[in-house]
């Protein structure tokens with residue numbers, strides 16, 4: 241039987257390189273489908289946890305992870321040699337940017353080199369890490385070609401971007417359609433078949449480049465639309481018009497419009513980074529992505545804007561910035577997740593600290609600790625007393641478990657960057673909404 245036939249008869253195994261927010265849920269989906277799954281991660285802590293059957297990804301069920309490990313369906317290792325036993329290899333490693341915001345695909349390169357070392361006939365490699373168009377063909381393929389094996393005959397290579405949305409209760413791996421583009425038609429066929437084992441709808445495209453570009457389009461679409469409302473929020477603030485009410489009203493239009501909400505900025509490992517991946521690549525084609533870059537710039541300016549809001553409010557208080565007790569409520573990069581990467585809340589804290597604020601604390605049950613300008617900070621447990629003790633409470637992430645009615649009742653002053661206090665009835669005079677209104 242060839243690889244395609246083996247996949248179609250469910251007689252194959254997979255390996256997942258990179259067991260983070262993307263890789264572990266993917267590995268678990270395959271294990272749940274009864275497919276033998278090898279997980280490889282350079283992070284020994286993660287590997288050790290998995291070997292003990294312990295889960296570390298919030299959206300995954302602890303029992304499902306334990307079950308997969310106990311049944312031997314998920315085998316974790318930090319040694320990439322285990323991929324030699326796998327038929328289909330998914331690559332889910334990070335794609336950050338450098339300090340000066342250029343793409344850093346070194347993790348993809350390292351993973352590809354490890355795979356090339358163990359590549360054998362009959363394997364299919366599927367890159368899932370978000371990256372700039374041409375990565376699969378111009379960077380991964382040449383590394384795999386060093387093996388001497390023939391692409392499309394001995395082995396297969398495709399790009400199939402990830403769409404996981406941590407914290408989303410409706411759309412998960414199984415029911416979210418996915419795109420796949422192979423380097424050759426046979427590569428597409430094999431990679432699509434592997435995806436179909438766990439995903440209902442798989443959309444095939446003509447090349448990895450199309451798949452790479454469509455992923456950037458998805459994320460940049462969000463970046464641009466969020467930037468638009470973030471800019472309007474700043475205008476509405478000056479005009480004393482409530483942007484939240486404006487967006488809510490616009491959203492009643494049943495066609496041609498979809499709501500995006502303003503906020504303190506964007507974080508996470510995707511929407512913030514991806515515009516820079518594209519603008520970097522565009523330069524090599526003598527093209528400047530003005531629109532995309534402008535959106536990134538507006539979004540990145542939002543924590544600075546929130547800092548200004550906070551400073552403006554403190555200026556009216558009988559305390560100095562240095563003395564003011566500032567409580568940051570919610571620091572994860574978005575609601576109900578435990579991910580702090582590139583969080584705008586952290587940026588707001590850094591900026592206020594740079595300005596001289598010495599009494600900053602934060603409340604976030606999802607983020608027990610963090611590092612602020614080299615200092616270790618632990619989350620303060622939520623209590624009405626803590627809220628009441630603050631000179632100003634800044635809501636930067638609108639986790640659903642917070643009781644905003646009680647917060648509004650106890651706080652002296654609130655800067656709400658998420659409209660989390662929307663449902664608060666009664667006296668709203670101490671609430672300052674990002675984007676105007678109270």
Ligand SMILES: NC(=O)c1ccc[n+]([C@@H]2O[C@H](COP(=O)([O-])OP(=O)(O)OC[C@H]3O[C@@H](n4cnc5c(N)ncnc54)[C@H](O)[C@@H]3O)[C@@H](O)[C@H]2O)c1
Pocket residue numbers: 257258259260261262263280281282283286332333334335347350351354368369370371402403404405406509510
């Ligand atoms: N997190 C999301 O919501 C999301 C959604 C869609 C796409 N993506 C994309 O998926 C990719 C992975 O993101 P993530 O959030 O899962 O990152 P992550 O940091 O949570 O996980 C990546 C894992 O890869 C491991 N790793 C690094 N180098 C390795 C190597 N050479 N071999 C084996 N393991 C290695 C790291 O130790 C880490 O555990 C990124 O390109 C990201 O842009 C992420």
